[in-house]
Amino acid sequence: MRRLAAPSDFDAVYEIYMHEEVIPFLGFDPMDKADFKKVFGDLVASKGFYVVEKDGTVLGFYRVTRHEGRASHVAYLGTLAISPKEKGSGFAFAMVSDVISRLKSVGVLRVELMLEADNPRALAFYKKLGFIHEGTMRAAYKRANEEQYVDELFLAKLLVPFDES
DSSP states (O other): OEEEOOGGGHHHHHHHHTSTTTGGGSSSOOOOHHHHHHHHHHHHHTTOEEEEEETTEEEEEEEEEEOOGGGTTEEEEEEEEEOGGGTTTTHHHHHHHHHHHHHHHTTOOEEEEEEETTOHHHHHHHHHTTOEEEEEEEEEEOOTTOSSOEEEEEEEEESSOOOOO
């Protein structure tokens, strides 16, 4: 079940976000719960941050931001993660497929996202869902505990066919 995140989801989101298999690929370095309160508060305040539950337990989350003006047909998908316990279960595929279906039903024609170039599992996952690598932002990401910078890959999926001639 998908629903807007609520303040009561703080602990569940924190546990997934800060998990050692998840945190390298989200936008913040590891932090304690006190510091995460602002991050979580901003996500909830966005009114586009969703949690996905199974049997009453939060197992994943994502944020959707719809562009405005001339790009109102575009949505950005980010802050996406699932519980590492669900890795390989099909949960993430079902979650993202549902997001895409919901976005298409409200007129979104293009979904965009970014991921770290050192996350080949995520790249393969999104390609399986039909996303295409459209660009690379060099040295766009740096984890506090690492010397090197990481490239960000920009991916997008068109939800309807377009004449590209």
